[in-house]
Amino acid sequence: MRVRTRVISAVTAGGALLALSGCGAADMTKQSSPYANAAGARTVTLSVQSWVGAQADVAVAEYLLKNELGYRVDKVQIDEVPAWDALSQGRVDAIMEDWGHPEQEQRYVKDKKTIVSGGDVGVTGHIGWYVPTYFAKKHPDVTDWKNLNKYADRFRTSESGGKGQLMDGSPSYVTNDKALVQNLDLDYEVVFAGSEAAQITQIEQFAKQQKPFLTYWYKPQWLFKKVPMTEVKLPEYKEGCDADPAKIKCAYPHTPLKKYLNADFAKKGGDAAKFLKNFTWSEEDQNEVSLMIADKKMSPEDAAKAWVDKNESKWKGWLPK
Amino acid sequence: MATATASSPVRDTGIGALLRHRAIGKLLLLAVAAAVLVPIVNAKWASGAWPDALTVDLTEPLGRTSDWIIDNRDSHPLFIYFFGHVSNAIVLSVRGVYLVLLAAGWAGVTVAAGLVAWRVAGVKLAVTASAAFAVCGLLGMWVPTMQTLALMIVAVIASVVLGLLLGLAGGLNDRVFRILRPVLDTMQVLPAYAYLLPFALVFGMGVPAAIIATVVYAAPPMARLTALGLRGADGGVMEAVTSLGATGRQRLFSARLPLARKELLLGVNQTIMMALSMAVIASVIGAGGLGDRVYQALSSVDVGQALAAGIPIVLLAVVLDRVTGAAGERMGAPAAGSASPLRGWRGWSLVAAVTVVAALAARFADRVDWPTGWVVNIAPPVNTAKEWMVDHIYTGVPVVGGTADWASHFTTWILNPARDGLQGLPWWSVLLIVAALAWLIGTWQTALTAVAAMGAIGVLGVWNKSLDTLAQVIAGVAVTLVLGFAVGIAASRSKRFERMLRPVLDVFQTMPQFVYLIPVVALFGVGRAPAVAAAVVYALPAVVRITTQGLRQVDAAAMESSRSLGATGWQQLRKVQLPLARPALMLALNQGVVLVLAVVVIGGLVGGGALGYDVVFGIAQGDLATGLVAGVAIVCLGLMLDRVTQPTERRTKKGA
Numbered sequence: 001m002r003v004r005t006r007v008i009s010a011v012t013a014g015g016a017l018l019a020l021s022g023c024g025a026a027d028m029t030k031q032s033s034p035y036a037n038a039a040g041a042r043t044v045t046l047s048v049q050s051w052v053g054a055q056a057d058v059a060v061a062e063y064l065l066k067n068e069l070g071y072r073v074d075k076v077q078i079d080e081v082p083a084w085d086a087l088s089q090g091r092v093d094a095i096m097e098d099w100g101h102p103e104q105e106q107r108y109v110k111d112k113k114t115i116v117s118g119g120d121v122g123v124t125g126h127i128g129w130y131v132p133t134y135f136a137k138k139h140p141d142v143t144d145w146k147n148l149n150k151y152a153d154r155f156r157t158s159e160s161g162g163k164g165q166l167m168d169g170s171p172s173y174v175t176n177d178k179a180l181v182q183n184l185d186l187d188y189e190v191v192f193a194g195s196e197a198a199q200i201t202q203i204e205q206f207a208k209q210q211k212p213f214l215t216y217w218y219k220p221q222w223l224f225k226k227v228p229m230t231e232v233k234l235p236e237y238k239e240g241c242d243a244d245p246a247k248i249k250c251a252y253p254h255t256p257l258k259k260y261l262n263a264d265f266a267k268k269g270g271d272a273a274k275f276l277k278n279f280t281w282s283e284e285d286q287n288e289v290s291l292m293i294a295d296k297k298m299s300p301e302d303a304a305k306a307w308v309d310k311n312e313s314k315w316k317g318w319l320p321k
Numbered sequence: 322m323a324t325a326t327a328s329s330p331v332r333d334t335g336i337g338a339l340l341r342h343r344a345i346g347k348l349l350l351l352a353v354a355a356a357v358l359v360p361i362v363n364a365k366w367a368s369g370a371w372p373d374a375l376t377v378d379l380t381e382p383l384g385r386t387s388d389w390i391i392d393n394r395d396s397h398p399l400f401i402y403f404f405g406h407v408s409n410a411i412v413l414s415v416r417g418v419y420l421v422l423l424a425a426g427w428a429g430v431t432v433a434a435g436l437v438a439w440r441v442a443g444v445k446l447a448v449t450a451s452a453a454f455a456v457c458g459l460l461g462m463w464v465p466t467m468q469t470l471a472l473m474i475v476a477v478i479a480s481v482v483l484g485l486l487l488g489l490a491g492g493l494n495d496r497v498f499r500i501l502r503p504v505l506d507t508m509q510v511l512p513a514y515a516y517l518l519p520f521a522l523v524f525g526m527g528v529p530a531a532i533i534a535t536v537v538y539a540a541p542p543m544a545r546l547t548a549l550g551l552r553g554a555d556g557g558v559m560e561a562v563t564s565l566g567a568t569g570r571q572r573l574f575s576a577r578l579p580l581a582r583k584e585l586l587l588g589v590n591q592t593i594m595m596a597l598s599m600a601v602i603a604s605v606i607g608a609g610g611l612g613d614r615v616y617q618a619l620s621s622v623d624v625g626q627a628l629a630a631g632i633p634i635v636l637l638a639v640v641l642d643r644v645t646g647a648a649g650e651r652m653g654a655p656a657a658g659s660a661s662p663l664r665g666w667r668g669w670s671l672v673a674a675v676t677v678v679a680a681l682a683a684r685f686a687d688r689v690d691w692p693t694g695w696v697v698n699i700a701p702p703v704n705t706a707k708e709w710m711v712d713h714i715y716t717g718v719p720v721v722g723g724t725a726d727w728a729s730h731f732t733t734w735i736l737n738p739a740r741d742g743l744q745g746l747p748w749w750s751v752l753l754i755v756a757a758l759a760w761l762i763g764t765w766q767t768a769l770t771a772v773a774a775m776g777a778i779g780v781l782g783v784w785n786k787s788l789d790t791l792a793q794v795i796a797g798v799a800v801t802l803v804l805g806f807a808v809g810i811a812a813s814r815s816k817r818f819e820r821m822l823r824p825v826l827d828v829f830q831t832m833p834q835f836v837y838l839i840p841v842v843a844l845f846g847v848g849r850a851p852a853v854a855a856a857v858v859y860a861l862p863a864v865v866r867i868t869t870q871g872l873r874q875v876d877a878a879a880m881e882s883s884r885s886l887g888a889t890g891w892q893q894l895r896k897v898q899l900p901l902a903r904p905a906l907m908l909a910l911n912q913g914v915v916l917v918l919a920v921v922v923i924g925g926l927v928g929g930g931a932l933g934y935d936v937v938f939g940i941a942q943g944d945l946a947t948g949l950v951a952g953v954a955i956v957c958l959g960l961m962l963d964r965v966t967q968p969t970e971r972r973t974k975k976g977a
Contacts, residue, residue: 034416034528035468035609047607050620076607077617078526081943082518085391086526086607107391114395158732159848159928167847171925171934172941192934193847194926197619197839202847205715205725294621297704 033091035074043072044272047083047092050170050196052222056289057096057121059300061279063308064315069271079172084260088114093265094276097121099174100255109260116266118259122280127174127218127252129166130229135212144233145184152187154212160189167215168192169199176248177216180234183249188214203227220283222290274320281314347760355753362749371748371784378782383946390522400523408529411475415528419471426689427458429680430467436672438640442647450644453636460629460699462611463691469600469610470637472528473593476535480592484540488547488588492581493573498548505541506963507956513538513602514922514936515952518945521606531603539595546588550581586649593641594831600634601833605940615835624707624839625700631836638831711843728850731796736849739792744785751775751788758965771964774957783954789931790921791958793849797856797917802910805861809868809909810894819869826862834859834923842927852924852933860916864909871905872898911966918959932958 033045044065048058062073078086084104086092108115131142141147152164159165166188168177177190193199199215200223206213207227217229234251241250259276266273285307292303308315394400422430431454439447457466487505491498513534520530554577562576578585604612614630683689716723722730743751755775760768778787812819834855841858845851875898883897899906925933932951939948 033609034412034419034471048617052621055617055621074609075613075617076527076609077604077613077620078607079605079941081941082521082526082606085521085943089525091525091527091607112395157846157848158729158737158850161737170941171938191848192928192930194924194928194930194934194937195619195838197622198842198847198851198927200622201839201842205711205843205846208712209716294623297621297623297625297700 033074033076042070042272043074044094044269044276045074045076045092047086047095048075048077049080049083049095049097050077050172051218052290052294053123053220053286054097055293055300056286056303057279059293059304060281060289060307060315061096061276063301063304064318065272065275068319069275071272081172084108084115087260087262088112090262090264093262093269093272094118095260096276096279097123098258098260099125100258114263115260116263118261118266118277120280121257121259121286123220123257123283123286125218125220125255125257127216129177129214129232129234130217131212131214131232132207132210133228133230134207134210136230142232143230145186145235148214148232149185149187151212151214155188155214157191159191163187163189164214166190167199167202167213169216170194170196173216173218174252175216176242176245176252179246179248183247184235220287220290222287222294225287225291226295271320275318278318278320280318285311285314344761348757351753351757351760359749359753363747370744371779371782375780376782377780379950380946383949384944387522387943387945394523404523407533408524411524411529411532414475415471415532418474419468422467422471423689425676425680426683427454427463427691428683428688429676431455431458432679433672433676434640436675438644440668440672441651442644446640446643446647450640453640456636457633458691459695459697460632461691461696462614462630462633465609465611465614465630466633466637469612469634472531472535472603472608472610473596473600473637476532476539476596476599477589477593479532480536480539480596481543481589483536484543484588484592485547485585487540487544488551489573491544491548492551492577498552501544501548505544506960508537508541511537512919512922512936512952512955513599514605514940515949515955517603517606518940518943518948522945527607527609530606531599531608534603535596535599538599539592542591542595543588546584546591547581550584550588551577553584554580583649586645590642590645590649593645594638597634597638597641597831598833601835612833612835615833619835619839622839623700623704624836624843625703627836627839628703629699631833634833635828635831639827707840707843710840715844724844725846728845728848728854731850731853732848735796736792736853739796740789743788743792748779748784755961755965759961762966763964767964771961774961774964777957778954781950781954783932783935783950786931786935786951787954787958790933790955793853793856793924793929793931794914794917794921794958794962797853797860797920798910798913800853801857801860801864801913801917804857805864805909805913806868806906808861809865810872812865812869813872813898814890822865826865829858830862834920835926838923838927847928849924849929851927852921852929855923855927856917856920859920860913863912863916867905867909867912868902871902871909874905875901907966911963914962914966915959918955918962921955 035043046058046061048055058075062075065071065073076086076092078092080099081101081104083092083095084101087095088108109117129145136143139151142151148164155164155166156162157165164187166177166181166186168175168190169192171192171194173196180186181188181190193202203213203215203217203223204227214232215229217223223229235249237251237253242248242253259279261269261273261276266277269276289303289307292298292306293300296303298306425433431451434454435447435451438450454466457463487501491501516537517530517534520533521527524530524533558576558580559572562572567575600608600610601612601615604610604616607613611630611634615627615634618624618626618630714724716725746754752772752775756768756772759771778784808822812822837858838851838855841851841855845854879897879901880893883893888896921929921931922933922936925931925935925937932955935947935951936955938944939946939951
């Protein structure tokens with residue numbers, strides 16, 4: 001009697017599960033967000049990366065998708081590498097700004113074909129080491145890596161032990177800094193701020209006190225407008241010099257930033273997919289919107305509206321004919 | 322920590338002497354064992370840190386596993402016939418609940434919340450519940466709140482069902498109970514961050530993985546309390562029921578479960594609270610909702626916006642906690658039910674009817690969505706306040722120095738020596754110290770578990786990082802205890818102060834840690850000091866609460882007699898209250914350790930480095946090996962610290 005009920009309930013539970021998911025094989029490549037297309041709206045799900053430049057891309061795309069094309073936009077924030085995975089499964093429809101992930105590109109775009117390239121964002125990214133301009137002006141030779149050891153004690157903090165502090169940011173960002181410090185024989189300790197927010201907060205703090213600091217940072221970035229920084233020259237980048245992560249001895253490359261779309265969405269996404277492929281703007285445009293969001297604390301929507309109102313000629317061309 | 326446990330005031334009575342005698346015996350035995358083993362070990366692997374010969378590198382196999390999952394997820398039967406269905410079912414249920422909530426509109430949801438609260442917990446809570454939902458709307462967070470609520474409802478139901486099943490098995494069968502306990506322990510100590518990534522790989526990014534991670538974290542209290550309730554069923558009643566010829570199933574449903582009602586409800590309550598605390602953490606794998614808003618606000622360093630998304634989480638937690646808590650109390654006194662005409666199903670149908678009317682009214686008035694005009698933007702004033710704080714107390718405050726100076730001193734004088742000291746100890750001596758501490762406070766089994774946990778850390782190859790984390794935890798616990806005991810003693814002496822403190826503690830306990838990360842960095846800079854500060858904020862409320870309660874429960878007669886002997890308040894506290902409240906204080910220590918450790922991962926986001934950073938790195942880079950190994954190391958640290966700080970007598974009495 002007890003056994004029978006157990007079997008019956010197990011079967012019912014299993015059956016319910018199958019019924020819920022439409023019987024047979026479940027396709028893990030087609031699972032949109034449960035919040036997508038709710039209440040009769042057409043929605044696009046965009047992945048927002050944690051830096052403000054990417055937020056600016058998404059804000060403007062969202063504003064135009066909403067007001068010009070009649071879509072609702074859901075945004076989810078996911079770290080860079082997991083975002084590729086989400087994109088391939090259809091959890092998100094597009095990544096608006098990717099800084100180059102050759103491994104993921106090989107796997108998803110070339111091998112599995114679940115993701116397609118959406119073209120350039122129109123912005124070129126560059127990672128480097130920076131010191132505040134107020135410090136570089138007083139000590140011009142600090143901007144060459146060969147002289148960095150001379151200044152190590154000026155960059156010392158309680159976290160860096162007896163060495164100078166090179167501040168790195170979020171663990172999701174591309175960095176060779178530990179290897180660089182080692183291979184260039186620099187008297188520095190890489191201290192990871194752990195998140196971009198923590199790093200920005202610390203940089204602003206240093207700047208307020210006009211203290212010297214050395215940090216990993218990248219362009220384009222709105223913070224340069226608030227805290228002017230000067231890049232430290234590292235040994236020149238040459239194609240392939242970063243092939244072996246342990247032996248790296250050169251600067252970071254300049255990367256044209258790219259958009260990526262879920263393959264299914266690119267095919268069937270209609271106007272939204274066409275629009276996202278057409279989306280391309282300049283570094284100044286992006287910085288303008290970023291600064292409004294991050295520094296003036298405008299909501300991304302208001303910032304996007306302000307830019308859209310001023311630049312009609314630029315975005316008109318993105319709309320599908 | 323060592324002094325807190327070892328130098329406990331044991332009076333020189335016969336038992337005390339015996340106890341100390343036994344302690345000396347244990348230490349002697351350990352010393353003899355060490356004298357034999359250490360030279361051998363030293364001859365074989367003479368090194369300060371954990372010897373390389375004794376480590377296992379898991380990078381290769383774990384990396385291959387994660388590649389295999391990604392490559393086979395779309396084709397392997399295991400995924401398309403099992404995991405795929407599980408995640409589809411989750412997506413569909415969350416979507417279903419979300420659509421219902423959207424259809425009810427803000428009016429329907431607010432009214433329903435008020436009515437349900439009124440039905441189970443009375444008028445006062447009904448007002449609180451409705452007001453709480455209205456505030457979520459006012460803050461401009463209506464849609465994310467509904468997304469989080471949908472996620473929560475599904476996750477809580479799943480956790481409660483799973484917890485009930487596990488608890489039933491454990492409550493009715495001794496062997497299952499014994500097997501279950503370490504499993505539940507691990508589920509709770511495992512930092513959620515560590516298993517988010519594997520779940521996201523298997524079940525897919527976003528909601529499915531988030532729900533499953535939440536269930537893993539939130540089901541244990543339900544299981545524990547269910548088992549506890551079933552085992553605690555009154556023997557007399559059970560005897561009577563059996564003598565009436567009831568079958569096993571009848572006994573379970575007519576006697577055991579009803580008798581355990583109170584524990585079951587407490588279990589639901591605990592499950593809800595734990596599930597909510599996962600809501601934010603799950604946002605790092607794209608679960609959406611309020612957590613995502615907090616997370617997004619933080620990347621533009623917008624504390625105000627993060628707070629606007631954090632407040633609804635706190636409100637949801639407070640309302641759900643109070644309502645389920647009140648329901649539990651009412652259930653404890655069933656006879657007190659007034660002869661209201663709205664008891665039972667009639668009350669519930671009225672709740673449903675009024676809700677439908679409210680929802681329809683809003684629909685006809687075309688006000689389904691929260692009106693945009695009714696949104697208050699709290700971000701600017703909050704950000705202004707933060708800026709002011711940073712400008713005025715960060716550095717250079719006369720006499721006391723600024724917060725940045727404190728942080729720097731804390732790092733140089735406490736954190737650095739602690740870390741360097743621990744890392745400088747030969748590895749075998751760390752094992753010996755752990756063994757001694759655990760054995761002194763417990764049995765040889767406790768000591769063995771603690772040493773094995775510490776040994777596992779070495780084998781995994783994260784010895785130095787773990788000791789760095791351990792130094793941070795010890796420093797954090799020390800600060801927490803000093804502050805917690807001080808505030809707790811003050812609160813136990815003044816009812817008024819305690820009442821004022823309660824909402825503050827509530828907020829600290831339920832506010833997602835992400836929200837105060839940025840203020841913490843703004844005040845203390847980047848590094849280990851802000852990580853410790855965040856941990857202290859999180860662990861303090863529990864320590865204060867347990868201390869206050871422990872001191873309050875000290876036998877009134879003892880207090881009275883000491884007063885009649887002319888003891889001053891200070892003497893009373895030192896000679897009577899603190900010694901008598903020792904079990905509670907030990908529990909406070911234990912909770913402090915566990916909670917501080919729980920924030921270690923979050924500390925990785927503000928420069929805490931060590932294991933926390935590795936876990937975060939694992940998620941961010943999709944690197945299963947780094948993340949999982951660091952996660953397991955944190956579990957081992959937690960296990961070791963728990964064994965070293967929790968006396969065995971109490972653990973056996975805890976029941977589950």
